[in-house]
Amino acid sequence: MDGKYYTYKDIMVCLKCSESKAYMIMRQLNDELTKKGFMTMRGRIPKKYFEERFNIS
Template sequence: MIKNSLQAKELAVILSVSKSKAGQIIRELNKELEDEGYIAIRGRIPVQLARKKFPYHDLSDERIMEELKKVNEQHL
């Protein structure tokens, strides 16, 4: 399954930042989207935008799914 958007908890794991920092990043990027005339979904950012803004992080579909599996296993 390919994810189209990332939530703060997912972005935090992938970027190795706190959940609050990930939320701040999402708010800033959503503001940029709205300023460009796009509709932004609160609390989420498109994966394509994350790939564009964080070119030095591995945001491949495989890596995203791998990290999310780890997070889900920790919560069980």
């Protein structure tokens, strides 16, 4: 879990969920960011935004 972004594998480990659930979460969070006017990368989610939304410190 290095860098500024999480992948689906990082989300799977962090939330202890399946691959399909991790992709669904990533897609939803990226859609939220797009609606707020941010550019997103498919298959990646900014760590800061993910941790903020899931209240992880």
